[in-house]
Amino acid sequence: MRAQIAFNRPLSSRYRHLGILAPGFPCAFAAGQFVMVRPPFVTDPFLPRAFSIYRLSSADEDAPVVELLYQVIGKGTQRLSRMEPGQRIELLGPLGNAFAVPESLDTPVLVAGGIGVPPIAALAAALAKRRRSQATGAPGTAEGCPQTIRVFLGGKTADDVLCVKDFEAAGATLAAATEDGSLGARGLVTDLLEPFLRGARHPATAVFTCGPLGMLAAVARLAEQHGVPCQASVEENMACGFGACMGCAVEVRAEGAGPRYKLVCKEGPVFDSRELVWR
Ligand SMILES: Cc1cc2nc3c(=O)[nH]c(=O)nc-3n(C[C@H](O)[C@H](O)[C@H](O)COP(=O)(O)OP(=O)(O)OC[C@H]3O[C@@H](n4cnc5c(N)ncnc54)[C@H](O)[C@@H]3O)c2cc1C
Ligand code: FES
Incomplete structure (x- = not known):
């Protein structure tokens, strides 16, 4: 989805608040879901980066603003931090599962x-x-x-x-x-x-x-x-975000012989914590 930067403000020296105007993006999401983001025509880094959806806003339901909070840590987020309102950006999502709150919970x-x-x-x-x-x-x-x-x-x-x-x-x-x-x-x-x-x-x-x-x-x-x-939202390096590259596999507890894996992008990012192998 071709979208454009609505705002990209510093929260502090290392954290920023990004708004992406995204025509056609669903006007609702479930807490835990994420998006893949990539500046167009950029080859270094080539792969998109994953960010959890913080919230959606906008007066216009046909073009919500997808809001993200991000930490500037490497090449991808440094490049993102230099982007200006109005610039085009590629956005894929909402992706992944979400936290499931049981009805009996108080x-x-x-x-x-x-x-x-x-x-x-x-x-x-x-x-x-x-x-x-x-x-x-x-x-x-x-x-x-x-x-x-x-x-x-x-x-x-x-x-x-x-x-x-x-x-x-x-x-x-x-x-x-x-x-x-x-x-x-x-x-x-x-x-x-x-x-x-x-x-x-x-x-x-x-x-x-x-x-x-x-x-x-x-x-x-x-x-x-x-x-x-306990439900835990897990972060893994992701290349595609939708189950095609197998790059985001995490080990889950298996009863039979041999290790078993699940994909964070498709079967997560939220898992029952007892399901995962913690190292
Ligand atoms: C489902 C999901 C949701 C995420 N939500 C957010 C969010 O809301 N805000 C946010 O700031 N970040 C979030 N992340 C992490 C974000 O994707 C990485 O920080 C980003 O990809 C780093 O890109 P970079 O090019 O700046 O750094 P790189 O140059 O790619 O990496 C810099 C360093 O960070 C490590 N790293 C990179 N990606 C990850 C990762 N996904 N998990 C752990 N270590 C990593 C690398 O191994 C390297 O050491 C999320 C990741 C996932 C998988
Ligand atoms: S990121 Fe490609 S399979 Fe999960």
Whole structure:
């Protein structure tokens, strides 16, 4: 899909907020889905890059603005950071599966590390919308409405803790941890999560998480220890985004002989954390 940059603003020295005006893009998405993005006529890097959808906006339903948050880390994101409003960009999506919130859940626990936050912020917004619909008595929404949204955010410094205002707007109860202590508690986000999960009410609690692999593995381990279901959105290097290149395979737990793999782009990026082999 040929789209164009609507805005591309810095959030801080390393993070940016990108809006892509995308005629024909669906006017709804599910939290956890992603898009593949590539500047046209660029050969270095040649492959598109994957980004979670943060939110959709626009007055015009035929041409929504797909909003992404991204960290500038390598050639692809550096090139993206130099793009100006009005420039053409290639966009493919929405792709992948999404977080599935069980109807019986009353305490969703959202855990994000660094730039893992966009799909988690999207999930908080969706849960808040569900709660508002219930409060206004919209038909068919009384079931499966979360009472409390708990959010745990982690980062190296305060600069790496994004979307705080979004979570506040969603009415979430928020706790943050930074490694240098510049925001919230000093330490890791799992230091805050562990005591919370120890006291969690079962079976009405479930964890939804996205962030660096080490954090995901630690969150998955804690959730399993405390018997709390956990869905993790996993990031892998992706070349195509739709199941053609096999480049994004992750190992899943197998009962029989030999390893078994799933494709993050098609069967993920969200997995039940107990399904994955964490290293
Ligand atoms: C489903 C999905 C959703 C994502 N959502 C976001 C998002 O919302 N915001 C965001 O900033 N980033 C997101 N990413 C990661 C993003 O795709 C990479 O940061 C981006 O591809 C890096 O491109 P680059 O050319 O700048 O860096 P490269 O030069 O390609 O890589 C720089 C370094 O980052 C590593 N790297 C590259 N891609 C990934 C990756 N996917 N996972 C882990 N390490 C990687 C490389 O191994 C290398 O060490 C997502 C990835 C996936 C798969
Ligand atoms: S990115 Fe090509 S198969 Fe998943």
